Amino acid sequence: MSDTPNVVTGDLEAPSVAAPPETGSLSAAPDTADARRRLHDVWVAGTEEPERVYRATDEGAQELLPEIQEPALATQRGVLVSDDYVTEDTADEDERQIINMGPQHPSTHGVLRLQLELEGETIRRVKPIIGYLHTGMEKTAETLTWLQGPTNVTRMDYLSPFHNELAFSLAVEQLLGVEIPPRAQAIRVLMTELNRVASHLLFLATQGMDIGAVSMMIYGWREREVCLQFFEKVTGLRMNHNYIRPGGVAADLPDGWEDDIEALLEVIPAGVAEYQELLDENPIFIDRTQGVGVITPEECKAFGVTGPTARASGVDWDLRKVFPYSGIERYEFDVPLGRYGDVLDRYKVRVREVHESLRIVRQALETMPSGDYRTDDRKVTPPPRKRIDESMEALIHHFKIFTEGFKVPDGEAYQAVESPRGELGVYIVSTGGAKPWRVHVRGPSFAHVQALPVMMTDSLVADVIATLASTDPVLGDVDR
Amino acid sequence: MTQEPSDAAAPAPPPHPVPDDPVLAGLAGEFPAVAFTIFAPCPGPAQDIAHVPADDYPVFVAAVRRAGYDVFVDLCGVDYLQRRPRFEVVVTLLSHAMRRRLRIRVGVAGADPVVASITDLFPGANFYERETFDLFGIRFLGHPDLTRILLPDDWEGHPLRKDYSVGSVPVQFKGAHQAS
Numbered sequence: 001m002s003d004t005p006n007v008v009t010g011d012l013e014a015p016s017v018a019a020p021p022e023t024g025s026l027s028a029a030p031d032t033a034d035a036r037r038r039l040h041d042v043w044v045a046g047t048e049e050p051e052r053v054y055r056a057t058d059e060g061a062q063e064l065l066p067e068i069q070e071p072a073l074a075t076q077r078g079v080l081v082s083d084d085y086v087t088e089d090t091a092d093e094d095e096r097q098i099i100n101m102g103p104q105h106p107s108t109h110g111v112l113r114l115q116l117e118l119e120g121e122t123i124r125r126v127k128p129i130i131g132y133l134h135t136g137m138e139k140t141a142e143t144l145t146w147l148q149g150p151t152n153v154t155r156m157d158y159l160s161p162f163h164n165e166l167a168f169s170l171a172v173e174q175l176l177g178v179e180i181p182p183r184a185q186a187i188r189v190l191m192t193e194l195n196r197v198a199s200h201l202l203f204l205a206t207q208g209m210d211i212g213a214v215s216m217m218i219y220g221w222r223e224r225e226v227c228l229q230f231f232e233k234v235t236g237l238r239m240n241h242n243y244i245r246p247g248g249v250a251a252d253l254p255d256g257w258e259d260d261i262e263a264l265l266e267v268i269p270a271g272v273a274e275y276q277e278l279l280d281e282n283p284i285f286i287d288r289t290q291g292v293g294v295i296t297p298e299e300c301k302a303f304g305v306t307g308p309t310a311r312a313s314g315v316d317w318d319l320r321k322v323f324p325y326s327g328i329e330r331y332e333f334d335v336p337l338g339r340y341g342d343v344l345d346r347y348k349v350r351v352r353e354v355h356e357s358l359r360i361v362r363q364a365l366e367t368m369p370s371g372d373y374r375t376d377d378r379k380v381t382p383p384p385r386k387r388i389d390e391s392m393e394a395l396i397h398h399f400k401i402f403t404e405g406f407k408v409p410d411g412e413a414y415q416a417v418e419s420p421r422g423e424l425g426v427y428i429v430s431t432g433g434a435k436p437w438r439v440h441v442r443g444p445s446f447a448h449v450q451a452l453p454v455m456m457t458d459s460l461v462a463d464v465i466a467t468l469a470s471t472d473p474v475l476g477d478v479d480r
Numbered sequence: 481m482t483q484e485p486s487d488a489a490a491p492a493p494p495p496h497p498v499p500d501d502p503v504l505a506g507l508a509g510e511f512p513a514v515a516f517t518i519f520a521p522c523p524g525p526a527q528d529i530a531h532v533p534a535d536d537y538p539v540f541v542a543a544v545r546r547a548g549y550d551v552f553v554d555l556c557g558v559d560y561l562q563r564r565p566r567f568e569v570v571v572t573l574l575s576h577a578m579r580r581r582l583r584i585r586v587g588v589a590g591a592d593p594v595v596a597s598i599t600d601l602f603p604g605a606n607f608y609e610r611e612t613f614d615l616f617g618i619r620f621l622g623h624p625d626l627t628r629i630l631l632p633d634d635w636e637g638h639p640l641r642k643d644y645s646v647g648s649v650p651v652q653f654k655g656a657h658q659a660s
Contacts, residue, residue, distance in 0.1 A: 131630040138615075139639055143646055174521035301551045301576070303604040315576070322579055323525050413519065414527060414572060414583060416553075427570065429558055438640075440556040442572070450607040479630060 095119055103132050107210040107465045110475025121461050126453040133479035141439035145405030146172055151242045156441055157477035158239055159202060162195040163419035165244035167426040170325055171415035172246040175408050175430055178377050182369040184248035185327040190364040193357040198227035199420035200350045203472045204275055210469040211288045223271035230260050247381045248374025261365045265358060272354055289343040293455040293467030304447035307422025309471050312349045313341030319418040331360045343470040380406050405434035421445055421472055443477035503547050511540055529583045537586045538596040545601055549573040549582050555608035557616040561642040566590025567618055588618055597623040615640040
């Protein structure tokens with residue numbers, strides 16, 4: 001024991017269980033670090049070996065980059081951030097401290113951890129640390145058939161399940177080459193736009209709650225409940241519906257759905273008007289959001305920021321207009337744009353988008369075509385129950401679809417839809433089998449979490465929560 | 481019959497068909513080793529695809545960015561296992577001005593999967609390259625912080641590789657004797 005070098009090797013020699021002090025050391029002045037530690041019998045900051053401090057806080061990938069490497073990334077953006085409060089950099093390096101926000105902080109919308117380097121109240125550096133919800137869903141997707149695929153992807157972005165299912169189904173249909181009947185397309189548009197409304201209402205609820213307007217949370221959830229009840233009536237589930245599938249949708253709209261939509265179109269605009277009354281001219285709300293968390297259009301493009309967050313910066317880009325899918329080009333709607341790219345603009349853009357989505361819903365209600373709700377391609381769609389009793393071929397098709405699953409031709413396809421958060425892309429690779437070879441989901445929240453340092457650096461620590469809430473991240477979509 | 485010497489002196493035809501689009505045709509002239517294809521599904525938008533050798537990849541991405549594809553959308557890996565090269569890195573870029581997407585597919589050898597990083601061109605590729613490193617073990621040269629992002633640091637292996645088992649939950653009492 002005596003010849004063991006005096007090095008600290010991990011938890012075996014935790015400072016709190018240090019050896020009892022030798023005789024006389026208590027009376028002596030605590031001049032050495034070791035003695036001071038024993039005196040207090042706790043771990044006194046600054047008395048540890050430098051090497052040990054590093055090991056105890058460093059968690060590899062969860063470590064802040066050396067600062068010298070960060071400006072390199074900032075200059076690559078090619079634009080200077082001009083929206084920040086603090087521009088002079090006079091404070092001493094020693095005055096900085098690193099704190100963690102999360103992973104279980106209530107306003108991180110799941111389990112996101114932000115490592116913040118603070119200088120007083122100014123944030124100098126941010127590192128988002130993700131992966132707490134990673135469950136290997138892309139690996140799981142390779143073990144599920146094409147028909148089971150939507151059950152998996154619908155759980156990724158759990159606030160916009162219909163968009164996940166739609167992107168996956170459209171990508172599979174690209175490779176299959178099946179035409180979707182008009183009624184199925186209209187149902188898809190109806191459900192995804194209602195989903196956008198539900199997701200934006202949840203955003204309004206949480207955005208309000210995160211910056212102190214707690215009553216907003218109850219109001220937002222109240223109106224969202226109307227949407228979820230309609231989803232439950234149509235699909236049987238409030239979330240994770242597995243309703244939009246390759247070849248169409250799982251079931252036709254229930255009887256009396258028109259009345260539900262009419263009621264919904266009454267309730268939600270009234271509710272949103274109530275929120276606007278509460279927030280739009282509220283000086284506290286405006287103080288907390290105006291000029292906060294700004295991102296420029298150039299930064300949006302370089303970081304892959306899409307959706308309402310990019311549109312709030314003035315990027316005129318909506319996939320429903322540019323690359324229309326599922327017949328959405330037949331509906332009339334506007335794309336609201338912001339100007340300043342701050343938190344307030346993101347709120348306003350989303351409020352307008354609720355109204356635009358309701359416009360689409362009304363048009364879908366008025367122009368809902370009749371016909372089949374799924375394709376009649378028997379290789380993809382199971383035959384009607386009645387046909388199984390009559391036709392041997394129908395029986396075989398039914399059996400093949402539900403045992404082996406249908407096969408999808410060789411190839412690669414990328415399909416993006418405009419989810420409530422931005423571009424939700426699905427890249428699928430098929431090798432001709434009954435299961436996908438690779439399913440990659442490009443979630444908008446992943447890019448938004450990556451861009452958080454751009455929005456937060458050199459702003460105040462109180463604005464972190466407002467900025468984070470304004471990008472509306474869903475951590476299930478980030479970690480997959 | 482052997483060919484005439486005059487034919488041999490004629491310029492060789494381009495190795496790949498030249499795309500119709502003027503921007504892509506310009507890129508095809510600049511990079512003769514890059515093959516352009518178009519995937520035109522019956523429902524859905526046509527998709528431009530560039531098959532890029534790994535050596536040309538960072539230079540090609542820089543040229544594509546200059547040509548107007550300035551929005552970073554996506555980067556992911558694919559493990560083809562039986563194919564050579566085994567891995568593929570798939571980058572999706574977007575041009576708002578031209579309203580076009582471009583998919584760049586880069587083959588990466590399976591023995592030593594290394595490819596250049598494009599974080600100096602598109603900072604948004606940072607997390608995506610970390611994810612691809614984490615799940616496929618493809619290393620991106622020049623990446624500022626190539627560490628695991630979704631999995632813990634001490635995780636062994638790269639789960640989205642095809643030779644990585646999905647695993648299973650052990651079944652209890654599987655080997656127990658049947659009650660007779």
